[in-house]
Amino acid sequence: RLGVPGTEIRREETTWKAGPDWSPDGRRVAYASYLGRQWHQLWLMTDRGAGPVQLTYGEYDATAPRWSPAGDRIAYVSNETGNTSLWVVDVGSGARRQLQPKQRTYLGPVGRLRLVVVDTAGKPVPARVSVRGSDGRSFAPDDAWRHADDGFDRSERRFEYGYFHTSGSSTLTVPAGDVRIEVSRGPEWKVSAGTHTVGATLGSRTSQAVRVVLHRLADLPSRGWYSGDMHVHMNYGGAYRNDPARLAFQAKAEDLHLVENLIVNKEGRVPDVAWFRPDPDPASDAETLVLHGQEYHTSFWGHVGLLGLREHLILPGYTAYASTPLASLQPTNARVFDLARSQGAVGGYVHPYDLDPDPSDTSRALTHALPVDAALGKVDYYEALGFVDDPMATAMVWYRLLNCGFRLPAGAGTDAMANFASLRGPVGMNRVFVRSGAPLEHRRWLAALKAGRSFATNGPLLELSVEGRGLGDQVALPDGGGEVTARVRLRSIVPVDHLELVRNGEVVRTIPLEGDRTSAEAEVRIPVDRSGWLVLRARSDRAIEPVLDLFPYATTSPVYLSVGGRPARSKRDAEYFMAWIDRTRAAVERHQEWNSEGERREVLDMLARARSEYARRVGK
Numbered sequence: 001r002l003g004v005p006g007t008e009i010r011r012e013e014t015t016w017k018a019g020p021d022w023s024p025d026g027r028r029v030a031y032a033s034y035l036g037r038q039w040h041q042l043w044l045m046t047d048r049g050a051g052p053v054q055l056t057y058g059e060y061d062a063t064a065p066r067w068s069p070a071g072d073r074i075a076y077v078s079n080e081t082g083n084t085s086l087w088v089v090d091v092g093s094g095a096r097r098q099l100q101p102k103q104r105t106y107l108g109p110v111g112r113l114r115l116v117v118v119d120t121a122g123k124p125v126p127a128r129v130s131v132r133g134s135d136g137r138s139f140a141p142d143d144a145w146r147h148a149d150d151g152f153d154r155s156e157r158r159f160e161y162g163y164f165h166t167s168g169s170s171t172l173t174v175p176a177g178d179v180r181i182e183v184s185r186g187p188e189w190k191v192s193a194g195t196h197t198v199g200a201t202l203g204s205r206t207s208q209a210v211r212v213v214l215h216r217l218a219d220l221p222s223r224g225w226y227s228g229d230m231h232v233h234m235n236y237g238g239a240y241r242n243d244p245a246r247l248a249f250q251a252k253a254e255d256l257h258l259v260e261n262l263i264v265n266k267e268g269r270v271p272d273v274a275w276f277r278p279d280p281d282p283a284s285d286a287e288t289l290v291l292h293g294q295e296y297h298t299s300f301w302g303h304v305g306l307l308g309l310r311e312h313l314i315l316p317g318y319t320a321y322a323s324t325p326l327a328s329l330q331p332t333n334a335r336v337f338d339l340a341r342s343q344g345a346v347g348g349y350v351h352p353y354d355l356d357p358d359p360s361d362t363s364r365a366l367t368h369a370l371p372v373d374a375a376l377g378k379v380d381y382y383e384a385l386g387f388v389d390d391p392m393a394t395a396m397v398w399y400r401l402l403n404c405g406f407r408l409p410a411g412a413g414t415d416a417m418a419n420f421a422s423l424r425g426p427v428g429m430n431r432v433f434v435r436s437g438a439p440l441e442h443r444r445w446l447a448a449l450k451a452g453r454s455f456a457t458n459g460p461l462l463e464l465s466v467e468g469r470g471l472g473d474q475v476a477l478p479d480g481g482g483e484v485t486a487r488v489r490l491r492s493i494v495p496v497d498h499l500e501l502v503r504n505g506e507v508v509r510t511i512p513l514e515g516d517r518t519s520a521e522a523e524v525r526i527p528v529d530r531s532g533w534l535v536l537r538a539r540s541d542r543a544i545e546p547v548l549d550l551f552p553y554a555t556t557s558p559v560y561l562s563v564g565g566r567p568a569r570s571k572r573d574a575e576y577f578m579a580w581i582d583r584t585r586a587a588v589e590r591h592q593e594w595n596s597e598g599e600r601r602e603v604l605d606m607l608a609r610a611r612s613e614y615a616r617r618v619g620k
Contacts, residue, residue: 015266110201139174262295265318272292356393356396500539511524585604
């Protein structure tokens, strides 16, 4: 009642989807819970939170329960068909039925639009489509999964950037008048955008046809390069229920060749745990691979990706969860990497840094184990482009590790929750192109990634060679160094503001950009006086649709430079990581929730060995 203090009657994690509703007589509460399972179902409990019993069952979500006035039925939202739908369950018998809309009523005149997307040969192709009315609202087919970008600037637009994926032909109802149609298909295809006038149909089923022809900007697979999103969650906490076939369709619409579905816990459940298998999912084909890997969760050590597990997931899949039986800091990420490698998997750090970590800033925790595991040789790749607030902060940490002589290739992942309606970017927004050669094969792709033959991007396409050597290779120079010739190339679906060659963390050349700033080629001479590395990066100053990220950004993996056969070293950067590890050690020493003293000693020994490696690299 209003004015009466609230009383907690039950505590349970439900991913914010409990949606409790009291029965008309006030004696029972209907709510959604995933207790003991991977999907939400409807439950009933007393008004005091006692005796919860399950009302519905199924491998899908049933949420948002609402009682009927008579208290004999409950309406709810289900995603058992994949998309969301409205259902009613009889409380006494369990009988269920889906409510189907019989008629749609529109606020104004509407027309029907039939959209066909083809390539230059006239073949229908899957694609991402955004259809917006004159007021900025987006529209989609009645049966489509509607998505929207949740990171938009309200000073630039009134509504989220809405879109859906088409198989090549879609029909939708839109307001009569002008509509803006934008069709994209990943960074290898030019964006098609235009305004079309749609007439009112006055109830007729007649559709106005719009044919969109997509043109290639590049054909990287023809040269042995295949793109992969290394960080996707097929199901996480969204409204839809995804499956491998739908995930493969999403990838094809974004022209993505490989999808790593990282199975992970969402609080106490693991939605995709039943989909794990060591080989490509049967939904895969010769052009699109769907793989089921794992993201291992720990807020203390940092999140890591495990790709290519041959036997089983590493479960429970998370550690250092306070006030749970998994509150110990063991297993560490180093131990998890060892377990993954024993299964033939590769591992790396994902969505690393929103801010450039400062070991002297004691107001912020600093326990992320990347510098520890890099020193111990555990890390196979680094998500140089991921779900972070500032890709440049992620780059700064990477550059320091490279300066210390660790060879870490660039990976990329969107961290796309592919069953969400509103999310930051679709599957494949952040991707890594890997030169693994044809045909597309998962193990070969992972091996080429580890070898550093990769570049990460959310739009710009980059090429870099140094003295004829490609990404991941080494160029040897004599004592005293010399000059090297770097050849660079840029092609992009959106304008780029900066194209830069970075050597040992410093910009040594800025490549001029002219015209629409979407392409450039150059050959430049770079002086080299000490061992290190060289990368090419591209970035824009602001967000530019249809790249639904903070801003367009791309970086190559390094080409390594060896002067006189000496390894890359940086006293300043090694001391930075030593200070970082000191901060981590202090946090470990304060931690109380260990399963044994042996666990604690093992972690402290691991930190000491990692710190000693940095000290060795600067002669301390």
